[in-house]
Amino acid sequence: MSSVTTPVSTDGQPPKRKRAEIGVKTLRTDRYWVQPLVTFIALMLFVIYSTWRAFMNADYFYEPLISPFYSPCLSTACPPGSSFWTPLDLPVAFSPALLILIFPLGFRLTCYYYRKSYYRAFWQSPPACAVAEPHGKYTGETRFPLIFQNAHRYFFYAGLAFNALLTYDAIIAFRNHEGQWGHASVGTLVLILNAAFLWFYSLSCHSCRHAIGGRLKNFSKHPARYKMWTWVSKLNGNHMRYAWISMVFVAFTDFYVYLVASGKITNFYFF
Amino acid sequence: MTYTANFRVWRGIGGEGELQDYTVEVNEGEVVLDVIHRIQATQEPDLGVRWNCKAGKCGSCSAEINGKPRLMCMTRMNTFEEGAPVTVTPMRTFPVIRDLVTDVSFNYEKGRQVPAFSPPKDLKPGDFRMQQKDVERSQEFRKCIECFLCTNTCHAVRDHEENVKFFAGPRVLMRTAELDMHPLDTLDRRRMAQDELGLGYCNITKCCTEVCPEHIHITDNALIPLKERVADLKYDPLRWLGNKIRVRGKDD
Ligand code: SF4
Ligand code: SF4
Ligand code: FES
Ligand code: FES
Numbered sequence: 001m002s003s004v005t006t007p008v009s010t011d012g013q014p015p016k017r018k019r020a021e022i023g024v025k026t027l028r029t030d031r032y033w034v035q036p037l038v039t040f041i042a043l044m045l046f047v048i049y050s051t052w053r054a055f056m057n058a059d060y061f062y063e064p065l066i067s068p069f070y071s072p073c074l075s076t077a078c079p080p081g082s083s084f085w086t087p088l089d090l091p092v093a094f095s096p097a098l099l100i101l102i103f104p105l106g107f108r109l110t111c112y113y114y115r116k117s118y119y120r121a122f123w124q125s126p127p128a129c130a131v132a133e134p135h136g137k138y139t140g141e142t143r144f145p146l147i148f149q150n151a152h153r154y155f156f157y158a159g160l161a162f163n164a165l166l167t168y169d170a171i172i173a174f175r176n177h178e179g180q181w182g183h184a185s186v187g188t189l190v191l192i193l194n195a196a197f198l199w200f201y202s203l204s205c206h207s208c209r210h211a212i213g214g215r216l217k218n219f220s221k222h223p224a225r226y227k228m229w230t231w232v233s234k235l236n237g238n239h240m241r242y243a244w245i246s247m248v249f250v251a252f253t254d255f256y257v258y259l260v261a262s263g264k265i266t267n268f269y270f271f
Numbered sequence: 272m273t274y275t276a277n278f279r280v281w282r283g284i285g286g287e288g289e290l291q292d293y294t295v296e297v298n299e300g301e302v303v304l305d306v307i308h309r310i311q312a313t314q315e316p317d318l319g320v321r322w323n324c325k326a327g328k329c330g331s332c333s334a335e336i337n338g339k340p341r342l343m344c345m346t347r348m349n350t351f352e353e354g355a356p357v358t359v360t361p362m363r364t365f366p367v368i369r370d371l372v373t374d375v376s377f378n379y380e381k382g383r384q385v386p387a388f389s390p391p392k393d394l395k396p397g398d399f400r401m402q403q404k405d406v407e408r409s410q411e412f413r414k415c416i417e418c419f420l421c422t423n424t425c426h427a428v429r430d431h432e433e434n435v436k437f438f439a440g441p442r443v444l445m446r447t448a449e450l451d452m453h454p455l456d457t458l459d460r461r462r463m464a465q466d467e468l469g470l471g472y473c474n475i476t477k478c479c480t481e482v483c484p485e486h487i488h489i490t491d492n493a494l495i496p497l498k499e500r501v502a503d504l505k506y507d508p509l510r511w512l513g514n515k516i517r518v519r520g521k522d523d
Contacts, residue, residue, distance in 0.1 A: 017366035017374055018286025019432070027338030027358050112495055116476050126426040129478035130340055130363075138431045140438075142471035150498070150506035206491075210499035217523050218454045220402040236491070 025132040032128035039121035042244075049251055050101070053258070057095035060254075062261040064175045065187040067254040068194060069097045071169050081179075103162060104250075107155035112206045113243045115149060153207040163202055167195040176269065185269045187260060194253040197246040204235035204242050272299050274353050278306060281360040282318070282370050290358065297348050303359065304332055304343035307371070319370035327484055330418030334371050335360045340420045340482045343371075362423040375419050381439035384467065385447055390455045405454040411492060412449040414485040415442065421479035421489055427472040438469035441479035441489050448493040451500060461504045464497055473498075 026032075053060075053069055060070040061082040073083040075096040088099070108114050119125045126133045141149050170191035176183040202208065213229025216222055235242070260267045278293045293310050304322055311318040323329040325344045332343040337351075337358050351357055365373035390399065422440030423429065447468060451460045464470045475498075479489045487493075503510050 016285060017368060019363060020281055020283065020361050020367045021286060021288060022360060022363065027360065029337045112475050115474065119474050119476050125474065126476060129424050129481050130338055133426055133430050138427060138434065140427055140472035140474045150502045153502065153507065206495045207499060210496060214496050215500060215503060217452065219404045226404060
């Protein structure tokens with residue numbers, strides 16, 4: 001028989017209730033730590049790769065291909081032909097990637113999906129569902145600095161400008177090395193795919209979904225925005241997938257340009 | 272096909288207690304709640320367990336099974352290996368009344384803080400007219416069976432009991448989102464969501480969504496949209512300016 005007995009209260013008050021004493025951080029028996037670990041490793045690899053490339057300050061342009069890490073190239077030190085606007089007179093040693101990466105970085109850092117993944121994988125808040133987090137105190141996104149996550153929409157708008165620019169870069173890649181139009185190479189294809197994936201990522205953004213129609217109360221008064229909202233909502237359901245695909249592919253695109261620019265491979269032309 | 276399972280059930284009153292072991296018969300097609308009932312019928316007549324529908328629709332039988340917050344009546348025994356122990360504990364976030372029965376009044380208290388649906392004053396109940404597309408979003412949230420597994424799993428209160436003062440939990444915030452999206456609700460609920468119900472405590476890590484037995488997209492469809500609505504009001508200087516100088520209309 002059970003050892004449980006009805007507690008007798010001595011002061012006539014109902015017994016005070018507390019949470020169940022369980023003692024262990026979790027009773028989960030599955031391998032809940034695999035997913036945060038995989039996320040951690042994948043994000044770390046990306047951070048390491050992009051840091052290496054951002055500071056390299058070389059092999060990012062080979063007419064007509066430019067790496068997405070270095071576009072737009074705003075420094076006068078950028079190689080000729082890599083940019084149509086170089087307003088900043090910077091020392092040659094200063095990597096022009098550092099001027100612009102803050103925007104895509106900020107976009108991804110404040111992205112609702114990445115927030116979930118790094119809060120879980122890096123900050124362990126929580127490491128997995130129903131697994132206790134190690135921190136003694138928690139205020140979520142209510143105060144500095146995390147309250148700035150609410151600025152995500154501004155990074156989203158900046159991201160749109162970058163997408164437009166990278167699309168432009170992909171279009172001008174329909175030229176050969178001598179600058180003549182009407183040619184296409186593996187590099188063209190890579191740049192096109194990169195721009196496309198970035199568009200999918202941006203358009204599936206939660207802030208985009210909100211701006212396009214989510215903030216409305218009456219969809220029936222705004223049929224066009226409602227229609228667009230249903231499309232964006234569909235994309236939004238796959239936001240995590242687009243986040244990963246576009247991130248891996250942007251690194252791959254940069255790596256491809258690196259290989260071509262450093263002479264390790266030749267950019268094969270279809271026509 | 273009948274076999275004998277090893278169950279570990281948390282037993283105790285008012286928080287003090289421990290896991291106790293039971294060996295108990297399991298038959299084909301049974302769910303965890305059936306086995307708990309068998310323990311109650313054959314070994315422990317005073318085992319406390321709350322249930323009503325046995326169909327995943329009343330939200331009474333919430334518990335944690337092998338550490339995962341779930342409905343006991345919807346957790347099939349054939350998802351476990353036959354010899355492996357099955358651990359059943361009460362929800363961790365809420366105070367225990369007895370054994371597997373917890374006191375979930377926290378959720379009702381927070382729920383009462385949310386002002387009821389407020390239609391326009393001049394509109395009589397029989398005259399509500401809405402189009403399907405206007406209520407679709409709210410309808411998803413109406414599937415809620417108030418099992419409170421979401422709030423139980425949310426680390427913001429689960430791992431930080433002191434936050435119950437500031438954070439209402441996903442269930443109640445979803446209700447707020449539902450009303451804020453309702454075409455005939457006249458209140459602006461955004462400031463309350465942030466300042467009184469603690470929306471900022473949510474860090475969108477989606478555990479509520481992961482455990483919801485009704486598969487409601489709580490985070491994607493309620494909490495994140497609500498965060499965006501709050502940002503319109505409190506964290507977007509351009510929109511604030513736009514509203515002040517009235518270059519844009521209201522988002523009706
Ligand atoms: S998404 Fe937010 S409300 Fe849901 S469990 Fe995570 S922190 Fe809690
Ligand atoms: S939202 Fe889902 S998990 Fe939360 S109380 Fe409702 S049905 Fe349960
Ligand atoms: S880019 Fe991920 S939510 Fe905006
Ligand atoms: S008994 Fe009703 S939901 Fe399980």
